[in-house]
Amino acid sequence: MTFHDAPHPPLLAPKSDDLLRVVFESAIDFAIFSLDAEGRVTSWNAGAERVLGYTETDILGQSGDVIFTPEDRTAGLPALERGDARTHGRAEDERWQMRKDGTRFWASGLTMPLSDGSGFVKILRDRTESHLAGQRLSENEERFRLLATNIPQLVFRCVADGSRTWGSPQWVEYSGLDQPQSLGLGWLNAVHPEDRALTLAAWQAAASTGECYVEHRVCRAADGAYRWHQTRALPVMSAYGEETGDWIGTMTDIHELRELKDRQDVLVAELQHRTRNLLAVVQSVATQTLRSSSSLESFGPEFSSRLRALSRVQGLVARAAESIALRDLIEGELSAHGAASRMEAVQAEGPPVTVPTLGAQALGLALHELATNAIKYGALSQESGVLRVSWTVEEADGERAVRLEWRETGVRMPQGETPRRKGYGRELIERALPYQLNAKTELQFLDNGIRCLIRVPLL
Template identity: 35%
Template sequence: MDSRTPQQFDFLQDGGETGALIRSYDWSETSLGPIPSWPQSLKTTVALMLRSPVPMVLLWGPDGIMIYNDAYTVFAASRHPRLLGSKVLEGWAEVADFNANVMRVGMAGGTLSYRDQELTLYRKGVPERVWMNLDYSPVIDESGRPGGVLAVVVETSDRVKTEAALRDSETRLRGVLDGMGESLALLDKDFRIIDMNAEALRLEGRPRDEVIGKTHWEAHPDADPALGDMFRRAMATREPVNMRHRYVWPHGRVSWISMHAYPVGDGLAVFYGDITEQVESEERLRESEERLRLMADAVPQIIWITDAEGNAEFFNRQWFLYTGAVNGPTTAAQTALDFVHADDEAVTMQAYEEARRTGGVFEVEHRIRSKEGEYRWFLVRAEPYRDLRTGEIVRWFGVSIDIHGRRVAEEHQSLLINELNHRVKNTLATVQSVASQTLRNAESTDQAKEALEARLFALSRAHDVLTRENWEGADLYDIVEQAVAPYSSRGEDRLHLAGSRVRVPPRTALALAMALQELATNAVKYGALSNETGAIRIAWSVQATGSEPRLHLRWEERGGPAVRPPSRRGFGSRLIERSLSQDLGGTTRIEFPQTGVICTVDAPLA
C-alpha cells in the first residue's frame, strides 16, 4: 500500500483516468459529500464499476449523481468530464423523462432492461440518434434500501445502423428481384432451395412452403434428370451452365424452360424463365420454313432469295440439281461470275444494280451453266420485299425460269423465216426461170401448159417433203419416190429404186426433184415409159472420197424405143445439166446410147 495514499481512497486504485478524476473531484458540492463520508456500499459499487471494461454509470442518491468508468467516457464523448458529479436529469437534459423513469423504478427497487433503445443525444453538440442496450439495477445501501441505480450502457448504434442498412439493402434487392421478369432461385451446397423471387413462385404456381427448404429433386421430382446433372456440373466446376428443357409442372401444366445456373458462394443462383411461347413460335417458324422449302423444292424452276445487299439466303433444290453445286453461291455477283455465261454476265449485273438503285423489278434473260457444262437460257425475275415500317428493301425474292426451249424455238423460227425468205426468193426465181424457158421452147400453148404444170408439180412435191422435215434436209429415197410417183401405174413394175437412206440438204433435194421430173417426162414422151416394155432404174450411193462424202446417182433407161442423140439441147437437158451442176457444186452428164438415156450425177453431200 502506498503510504502517501489515504486509506479511504483505496477503492479508487486501478480505476484508470476516471478513478483519478473521481479522487480529485470536490464531492462536497454534491449531495454525496466528501469521499471519506461515502458509505461502503457506494465505494464497493464504484470500485467494481471502475474495473469493468463495459460502459457503466452509477446514479447515486435521489438526485442521481453520476459516477462512471473509463468505458463510459467514450459513450459520453464531449460531455466528459462535465457529466462527472452532475445530476442525471441535468447532465442528459434531452432525455430527462427517460432517466426520471429509470430513477423512479430503480430507487423503488425495480430493474429495467432495454435492447436497441433509440434515444436522441447531444454528445457532440448536435442531435444524434443513438441505439443502446441498457440494463438498470438498484444498488442496496447499508440501510437495506436502494441507495442508487447502476446502469450498464452498451451502444449498439453501429450494429443497428448496419442491420437497418442491410434490411434496406435486402428490401431493395428483394424489390429488384421480385420486379424481375425472370425467375430466380437460390440453392445451397446441398441443392436445397433457400429462396425464390416472386416470378419464380408465380411460375411454380404453388405455395412457398411447398418449394422453399426442399432440394431440387424433392421440389421437382418429375424434372428432366439432365437438369440435376447440370446443377451438379455447375457446382463441381464452379462455372456457369445453360440448358433448355421441357417440364411438366406438378399441377400438370407443360412448359419449356430456359435455365442458367451460376455458382454463387458455395451454392448456385439459378435464373430461369418460361419460353414456351418462344419455342412454339420457333416450331411454327420451322414448320413454316419447311413448308416453304417443300413448296419451293416442288416448283420445277429455280427459286432464290437474297438480302438487300445481294447476299444469298436461299436456293431451292432445283438450283443444286441443275448446277450440281454442293453449296449455294454467297452473293449475286458470285452467281453471275461462277454460273452465268461470260457473254451475259455484264448485262446481268447491270440489270441487277439498276433494280437495286431504283427499287424496281429485276428482270433479265441469261444462260446458266448446268452440271454437265452446257448452258441453257433462263428468264430471271426478282421483286423487292420492303420493311413494312420503314419501306426499305430488306430482301429480293427471285425465280429463274428455264426458257431454253422458247429461245431455241425463237432462234429457229427466225432462222426458218430467213430461210423461208431465201427459199421463196429462190423458188420464185426457179419458177420464173422454168416458166420463161418452158414458154420459149414450147411448140404450142398446150405443150407449154403441160410442161409448166409438170415442172411446178415436181417442185411442189419436193417442197412437201422438205416441209415435213422443217426444211432441215430430206431423205433422198423420199425425194426420188415423190419425183417418179406420177409415172408409176398400178400393177406395173417399171420403176426400180436402189439406194440407202441418205439425208441431203434442201438445195440438193429441190435440184434432184426438178431433174428427175424432167427425166421422167422425157421418158414418158420418148423413152422407156413411152411403150409397154421399158423400165427405168434409179440407183445411188455415197462414197467417202477425199475430205467429204460424195453422192453418186445414176438414171438408166432400158427396153424403150431406140434412142438417138438429139439434134439440139432442149430446156430440159440444160435444166438438168446446168442446174444440178450449179446447185450441187458437182457434175452432171446425160448420155444417149441406143438402149436408153443414162444420166449420172456426182456431187458433194455438204
C-alpha cells in the same frame, strides 16, 4: 404487349386505397383479379368481366381454375402456376384460356403472391390476334420453306442490291457454293465472268423498276458447264403495302429454251432463204416452159406438171433437216406418174444414200423431166420398153459422190438425128445441174432408148 419486360408492379394489399381502386377498375383491357390461397376468386375488375365474360357476382368465391382449359386443369396447371408464383415471386405464362361461354383465347398472364401471403393477384391480357398472326407468319414461313426447297428452281432471298441473305438447298447443290460462300455478293462467283456486269446492272435497275430480271449463265458444279438461267426477283411487301427490305427470287434453267430459240432463228432464216430461192425457181420454170412451149395451150399443162413436181420435192424438204434420201426422191417422182405409166416395167435399185436438201430441188425436177419424157415418148410409153434407175456411191481423190444412171431400153427411137432444139428438161440436166450442184451430167439418145448419167458430189 407481354409481361416479360414489364417492371414488377407493387404487390396489392388486401385493402386498396381509393386511387388504386380507380386504376384497378379503369384497366378494362386487362383482366385483374385476386385469389385466396386455395385459388378462389376474391376480387374481379371490369377488365376481367370484359375479357373473361364472368360478372363479379358470377365469380366471387368460385374457383379461378375455371379460366383454364379442361386439359390444363386435368394436368394440374392452376396449382402448379400458384406454386411457382409462391416459390419464385412471379409466374408468367402464354397459353389458351377459357371464357364463360366456352370459347378459347390466347392470353399472356402474370401471377404474383400478395404481400401478406393471403393469396395471389393475376393480370391477364387477350393476345389472340397477335398470336394467330404469329402462327400465320410461322405457317407462311413453313410453306415458303417447303416450296423453296422442293421446286426445281434455285430460290434465294436478298436485299435490294442483290446481296444474298439465304439460298435454297438446290442452289447450294447446283452451284457448289455453301451458304456462307453465297452470302452478300459471293453468289456472283457462280455466274459466268462475262455476265457479271450485266447481272449487277440488272440489280441496280431493280431499285427503280421494282423488279429484277436478267438472263445469264450459271456454272453447274457437277460438270463445270455454264447453263443459261432466267433470274427474277421481287420485293416482299408488308400487309400495309410497304416494302420490308427483303426480296425473294428464283433462277430457272432455260438452257434448252435458249437453244431451241437459236435453232428457231436458224430455221426462220433458212425458211426465208428457201422461200426466196423457191420463187426464183418458179420464175425460172415459168420462163423456160414458156420459151419451150409451142403455144399458150400447151404451156398450161406443162407448167402445172412441173409445179407439182416442185411441190413434191418441197414436201420432202420440209420434212427433212439437212438431207433427203435419194430413194425417196426417185420413188416419189416415179409413183407420181404411176397411174399413167407401166410401173411394172420400172426397176429402181441402189444403196441407202442422202443428198443435201439444197440439191434435192434441182435433182427432183430433173427426175420429173426424165419420167415425163419416158411416159410420153420413151420406155413407159411402149410395151417393149424397160426403165432401170440405179445409183452407186463413188469415192475418188477425197471426194464422195453419188452416180445415178437413168437407162431406158426396148424403145423404138424416132428416125433421124438427135434433136437439135434443147427443151427445158435437157437444159436442166446439161446446164442447170452442173451450175447449181457442181454435177457432171451426160445425156445420150441411143438406138434403143435414152441414157442419162448424173454424178452429184456429196457433202
